Each structure stands twice: as C-alpha cells, then as structure tokens.
Amino acid sequence: xxxxxxxxxxxxxxxxxxxxxxxxxxxxxxxxxxxxxxxxxxxxxxxxxxxxxxxxxxxxxxxxxxxxxxxxxxxxxxxxxxxxxxxxxxxxxxxxxxxxxxxxxxxxxxxxxxxxxxxxxxxxxxxxxxxxxxxxxxxxxxxxxxxxxxxxxxxxxxxxxxxxxxxxxxxxxxxxxxxxxxxxxxxxxxxxxxxxxxxxxxxxxxxxxxxxxxxxxxxxxxxxxxxxxxxxxxxxxxxxxxxxxxxxxxxxxxxxxxxxxxxxxxxxxxxxxxxxxxxxxxxxxxxxxxxxxxxxxxxxxxxxxxxxxxxxxxxxxxxxxxxxxxxxxxxxxxxxxxxxxxxxxxxxxxxxxxxxxxxxxxxxxxxxxxxxxxxxxxxxxxxxxxxx
Amino acid sequence: xxxxxxxxxxxxxxxxxxxxxxxxxxxxxxxxxxxxxxxxxxxxxxxxxxxxxxxxxxxxxxxxxxxxxxxxxxxxxxxxxxxxxxxxxxxxxxxxxxxxxxxxxxxxxxxxxxxxxxxxxxxxxxxxxxxxxxxxxxxxxxxxxxxxxxxxxxxxxxxxxxxxxxxxxxxxxxxxxxxxxxxxxxxxxxxxxxxxxxxxxxxxxxxxxxxxxxxxxxxxxxxxxxxxxxxxxxxxxxxxxxxxxxxxxxxxxxxxxxxxxxxxxxxxxxxxxxxxxxxxxxxxxxxxxxxxxxxxxxxxxxxx
Numbered sequence: 001x002x003x004x005x006x007x008x009x010x011x012x013x014x015x016x017x018x019x020x021x022x023x024x025x026x027x028x029x030x031x032x033x034x035x036x037x038x039x040x041x042x043x044x045x046x047x048x049x050x051x052x053x054x055x056x057x058x059x060x061x062x063x064x065x066x067x068x069x070x071x072x073x074x075x076x077x078x079x080x081x082x083x084x085x086x087x088x089x090x091x092x093x094x095x096x097x098x099x100x101x102x103x104x105x106x107x108x109x110x111x112x113x114x115x116x117x118x119x120x121x122x123x124x125x126x127x128x129x130x131x132x133x134x135x136x137x138x139x140x141x142x143x144x145x146x147x148x149x150x151x152x153x154x155x156x157x158x159x160x161x162x163x164x165x166x167x168x169x170x171x172x173x174x175x176x177x178x179x180x181x182x183x184x185x186x187x188x189x190x191x192x193x194x195x196x197x198x199x200x201x202x203x204x205x206x207x208x209x210x211x212x213x214x215x216x217x218x219x220x221x222x223x224x225x226x227x228x229x230x231x232x233x234x235x236x237x238x239x240x241x242x243x244x245x246x247x248x249x250x251x252x253x254x255x256x257x258x259x260x261x262x263x264x265x266x267x268x269x270x271x272x273x274x275x276x277x278x279x280x281x282x283x284x285x286x287x288x289x290x291x292x293x294x295x296x297x298x299x300x301x302x303x304x305x306x307x308x309x310x311x312x313x314x315x316x317x318x319x320x321x322x323x324x325x326x327x328x329x330x331x332x333x334x335x336x337x338x339x340x341x342x343x344x345x346x347x348x349x350x351x352x353x354x355x356x357x358x359x360x361x362x363x364x365x366x367x368x369x370x371x372x373x374x375x376x377x378x379x380x381x382x383x384x385x386x387x388x
Numbered sequence: 389x390x391x392x393x394x395x396x397x398x399x400x401x402x403x404x405x406x407x408x409x410x411x412x413x414x415x416x417x418x419x420x421x422x423x424x425x426x427x428x429x430x431x432x433x434x435x436x437x438x439x440x441x442x443x444x445x446x447x448x449x450x451x452x453x454x455x456x457x458x459x460x461x462x463x464x465x466x467x468x469x470x471x472x473x474x475x476x477x478x479x480x481x482x483x484x485x486x487x488x489x490x491x492x493x494x495x496x497x498x499x500x501x502x503x504x505x506x507x508x509x510x511x512x513x514x515x516x517x518x519x520x521x522x523x524x525x526x527x528x529x530x531x532x533x534x535x536x537x538x539x540x541x542x543x544x545x546x547x548x549x550x551x552x553x554x555x556x557x558x559x560x561x562x563x564x565x566x567x568x569x570x571x572x573x574x575x576x577x578x579x580x581x582x583x584x585x586x587x588x589x590x591x592x593x594x595x596x597x598x599x600x601x602x603x604x605x606x607x608x609x610x611x612x613x614x615x616x617x618x619x620x621x622x623x624x625x626x627x628x629x630x631x632x633x634x635x636x637x638x639x640x641x642x643x644x645x646x647x648x649x650x651x652x653x654x655x656x657x658x659x660x661x662x663x664x665x666x667x668x669x670x671x672x673x674x675x676x677x678x679x680x681x682x683x684x685x686x687x688x689x690x691x692x
Contacts, residue, residue, distance in 0.1 A: 138528070178453050178458070182458045183456065183479075186460065198526075198530060198533055227560060249574070252580050266592065266595030284609070291618055294621065295625060313639060347667045348669065
C-alpha cells in the first residue's frame with residue numbers, strides 16, 4: 001500500500017464504477033485525486049504536526065508544559081493565551097482550571113431544603129442509621145471524667161462544612177499527588193475531626209463559631225502546605241453545624257431549642273422584675289414626696305392654727321374676766337347646742353324605778369325613735385320587749 | 389520503476405516514527421519505570437525524561453505513578469484501652485518507594501497494593517487504639533489530648549511493615565472520621581438531652597432568682613425611701629409643734645379658761661353623726677326636762 005498507493009485508488013474507482021453505473025474513474029475529480037492524493041495526505045499530516053507546535057490556554061486555566069516528560073525548563077506553567085512549543089510527542093501540555101473556585105463538603109451533604117431547621121431533617125442521611133455525626137468534646141464532661149466509669153465523655157454534632165479552595169501552585173498540585181482533590185478532602189475531614197475532639201460543645205455552638213471557622217481554615221491550610229498540595233483554602237463555613245436530630249426515642253435538637261427558650265424565659269423574668277423595679281422606686285419616691293409635702297402642710301396648718309387659737313383665746317380672756325362663771329356656762333351651752341344638734345340622744349328622766357332600761361344602739365333603731373325626736377315617757381319604755 | 393518521491397518521504401517519516409517507538413520511551417515527571425530484559429529486572433528509572441530501550445519483546449517497560457496515592461480505609465470498630473467502643477476511619481497517603489519491589493510484590497497494580505495495605509492499616513489502627521484511652525482521643529484539655537500521637541504511632545506501625553516488604557512508603561496518615569456505634573450513640577443522645585435539661589432548669593432558676601432579687605431590692609429601696617420620708621415628716625411635725633408652742637404662752641394668762649376651752653373644742657368634733665348619747669336628768673341643759681315629765685318637778689330648774 002505504501003509502495004503503490006495508486007492501486008488502492010484504482011480498486012476504489014472500480015467499486016464506484018460498478019455502484020454508480022458509469023465511469024467514475026474517467027471524471028476530472030477522480031483524475032485530480034489520483035494525482036494529488038499523496039500530497040493531500042502529506043499536507044494534512046504536516047498541518048496536524050504543525051498544529052501541535054502551539055497551544056491556546058483558555059481564561060481561568062493554566063497549562064503544564066512537559067518536555068520529554070519533564071517540566072519545561074523555561075516556564076512549565078502556561079498562563080491563559082497563545083504559546084509556542086515543540087511538536088508532539090516532544091512537548092505535551094496538560095490543562096488545569098486553576099483560577100476556578102472549587103469546593104467540597106466535610107460531613108453531611110446538604111439536601112436542597114430551602115428552610116434549614118435543626119428539628120427537621122435536611123441531610124440525606126440524617127435520619128438513617130448511617131448518619132455520621134461527629135464527636136465533640138465537652139468541658140464539663142472532661143472535668144467530670146472518671147476512669148472507673150464507662151460513660152462516654154463526648155457529645156455528637158451533625159456537621160456540614162463547605163470548603164472552597166483554589167489552586168495556587170500548579171506544579172505542586174499536579175506532580176505531588178495522584179488525586180490531590182481527594183487528599184485535600186481527607187485532610188480537611190481530619191482537621192475538622194481533630195478540632196472538634198478538642199473543643200467545648202457549648203463554645204463552638206455559640207460565640208466560638210466564627211473563630212472556629214477561621215481556626216479550621218488555617219489548620220487545613222497548614223496541612224495542605226505540609227502535604228505540598230499547592231492550594232489556598234479560601235473559605236470554610238460553619239453555618240450548618242448543629243446538634244443531631246436524635247432518634248425516635250430521644251430528640252436531641254429539640255432539647256437544645258428548649259435551652260434557648262429557657263434563656264429567653266430567664267431574660268423575660270428579669271425584665272418583668274426590672275419593670276416592677278422601674279414602677280416601685282418612682283412610686284415610693286412619689287409617696288415620699290407626698291408625705292413630706294403633707295408634713296409641711298401640716299406644719300403650716302399647725303402653726304397657723306396655734307396662732308389663731310392664741311389670738312382667739314386672747315380675745316376670750318377679756319370676756320371671761322368680766323364674769324367667769326357666766327362665760328363658762330355660756331360657752332358650754334353654746335358648744336353643746338352645736339355639737340348635740342345632729343346627735344341621737346336618750347335622756348333618762350325617770351329616777352324612781354328599779355327597771356333596767358336596755359337600749360339597742362345598733363343601726364336598726366325603731367323609726368319612731370328617730371323621727372320626730374320625741375322623748376318617750378317611761379311607761380312606754382316599760383312595755384318594750386327589751387325591758388326586763 | 390520510478391518511485392514517487394512523496395511516497396518515499398512519507399514512508400521514511402513513518403519508518404522513523406516506528407523506530408522511535410520501538411527504541412525509545414518517555415518517563416513522565418509523575419512516574420517511575422522498571423525495565424526488564426527477557427523478564428529479568430534490568431534497571432529502575434526514577435528520573436523523568438527521554439530514555440532508550442531495546443524493542444519489545446526483548447525489553448519491557450513498567451511505568452508506575454510515583455505520586456502520593458490516597459487510600460481510605462472504611463469504618464472499623466475498635467475498643468479503646470478503657471473499653472469504649474469506637475468506630476474509626478483512617479486515610480493513608482502512600483507512594484512507590486522501590487519500583488522493583490513494587491513490581492514484584494503487586495505486579496505494578498495499585499488496586500492490588502491497596503488491598504494488601506488494608507489489613508496492615510487495620511491491624512495497626514486496632515492495635516494503637518487498644519493502647520489508647522478514650523480521653524486521649526477526645527478532650528477539651530489540650531495537654532491531655534494524644535490525637536496526633538496516636539496517628540504517629542499508627543504511621544510508625546504501618547511504615548515498618550510496608551517499607552521493607554512491599555516497596556512502598558507511607559507519607560501521610562490521618563484519622564478521617566471518629567464515631568460511636570449506634571447503641572452507644574443512643575445513650576449519648578440521652579445524656580446530651582439530660583445535659584440540656586439541666587441547663588434549662590439552671591436558666592429558669594437563675595431567672596427566677598434574679599427576678600426575686602431585683603423585686604426584693606426594689607421593695608427595700610422603696611421602703612427605705614418611704615421610711616426616710618416618714619422620718620422627715622415626723623421631724624417636720626415636731627418642728628411645727630415647737631413653733632406652735634410659742635403661741636401657747638398666751639394660754640398661761642388664764643390656765644383654767646384654757647383647759648375649759650380646749651375641752652369644749654375637743655367635745656364638738658367628738659360628737660359627730662352616728663353618735664348616741666345617754667344623758668342623765670341632771671345634765672345641763674337637759675335637767676330642764678324634769679319639769680316636762682312631771683315626775684321630778686322638784687329637780688326642775690324651773691322650780692328653783
């Protein structure tokens with residue numbers, strides 16, 4: 001075939017003649033092809049060969065240029081753009097998306113739940129036996145630890161931590177590890193486990209969350225650097241780390257919410273007490289002001305009355321000195337007349353009887369006693385059933 | 389016969405390519421290679437680059453990935469020194485250290501190498517965990533924690549075995565997951581819930597205590613304010629009495645009259661409504677009534 005390539009064409013022409021029913025081999029196109037086929041094939045080979053002498057790297061990517069299998073001395077890493085190189089198989093280029101932000105999740109893979117609640121399953125395995133909670137230390141449990149007991153001094157947390165990274169050193173990424181992405185995920189898992197077994201549950205669930213995210217990011221970065229992965233960890237998110245759902249018998253996440261409610265209740269009680277305090281103190285201050293003001297009023301009244309009485313008494317002295325007994329009697333009777341006007345009075349005028357008169361001084365007094373103000377004769381009093 | 393020069397050139401090029409393929413090969417940066425001649429080991433190539441060889445079947449080339457391979461051992465259950473059951477998973481990063489030994493041990497098959505590595509890793513893992521207390525693996529006390537040390541022990545135990553036997557080197561080992569069996573998990577859930585219940589009670593009682601303290605303090609402060617005001621009022625009343633007493637000098641002029649006068653003043657307000665008086669016949673001015681009844685005319689002032 002290499003010695004006489006025209007023979008192959010002749011055979012093909014005979015087959016075409018037979019199929020089409022006319023002499024294809026006598027057409028101008030066939031004759032041109034017969035003469036130029038070798039040139040055409042050679043030209044195509046040349047074009048193909050020459051096409052391997054340059055490479056175009058797309059935006060966001062980088063190329064790794066190898067010369068006889070070794071990284072090219074003059075710039076093994078090709079940035080986006082057009083580059084010349086030796087033809088294949090002398091130089092080979094391997095492409096990587098180095099600028100692209102890549103990511104993975106440590107722990108549970110989240111479902112596409114729009115609303116994420118602790119008490120509702122939102123991970124695919126969360127309710128199953130395969131749920132993979134992570135062990136978390138507890139400061140109190142550590143303090144209580146007693147080797148004689150078999151209690152497990154640990155807590156469990158459901159964890160779903162997204163991590164994002166970017167390739168920063170292509171040579172390290174490509175040459176040091178067969179599956180660098182997988183190794184990075186293993187390292188990240190290890191660092192999360194390592195962090196959680198040494199951190200207090202309540203700390204990471206509350207104020208330590210942000211600091212924990214940064215701490216884990218730094219630890220994963222350090223481990224990645226030690227493993228020469230050539231990556232930069234750009235993000236570690238701890239937003240989805242929470243108590244496990246529990247099982248049918250024991251709902252754990254719900255009990256954590258009860259604590260939140262209790263904290264709220266505590267604050268509510270304190271606020272009610274503060275409201276009581278806010279009302280009580282000003283009220284007492286107002287009462288105190290009132291008492292003192294009343295005292296001042298009384299003081300003024302007392303002094304004024306004393307002054308007035310002194311003045312009145314001075315005036316009375318003159319009248320008294322003229323006729324003391326008359327003045328006294330007159331004053332007495334005037335006062336009595338004024339004072340006894342509205343008062344109910346019983347006047348016992350009979351002195352020659354041994355009867356004991358019992359008067360009912362309660363409110364239900366006989367009407368005839370009240371009306372008219374008449375003084376009943378003793379004989380009527382004797383007929384009263386209250387008389388003995 | 390006249391040869392077509394193009395045909396000759398094409399043939400020559402193809403012949404050169406064929407010869408190159410037969411007598412040369414490349415070793416990539418990521419690879420190591422072992423060359424055998426008639427089945428016997430000839431040499432190992434650990435440097436990347438262009439290499440010459442004798443054509444097949446005289447020489448055969450075995451190329452292996454020289455980068456770190458990541459191998460993950462699935463979950464295994466192990467007992468700690470203090471008899472706590474743990475489920476633990478480790479990952480291992482290994483690479484070909486001796487290409488010849490790797491070829492002879494596993495025929496260059498990475499999968500076979502990892503299958504062989506698996507029981508070795510499991511053995512080391514169980515052995516080391518069995519010597520470790522649970523509190524060495526999980527504790528908030530950094531000084532107490534032996535997590536890193538446990539990993540190093542596992543690595544050392546595996547390393548000694550695989551380097552001299554399998555021709556591979558363990559570069560990385562880490563604990564990927566640490567968990568508890570399902571039966572223990574239930575009791576941990578129960579304890580976690582009890583712990584939360586304790587916190588609920590704590591916060592509730594703290595809230596009640598704080599509220600009581602605030603209320604009691606408020607009551608105390610209010611009482612103090614009122615008491616001070618009352619004290620001040622008494623003082624003011626005393627001062628008023630002192631000032632009023634200055635006017636009482638006047639009453640010394642006629643003490644009998646003063647006493648009588650004050651009695652009268654006291655009498656009037658004491659006889660307000662709803663008072664009932666029982667008066668004897670001698671009470672002035674009611675003694676006048678003795679004459680009205682006719683019984684005791686002798687006592688009537690009208691008779692005098």
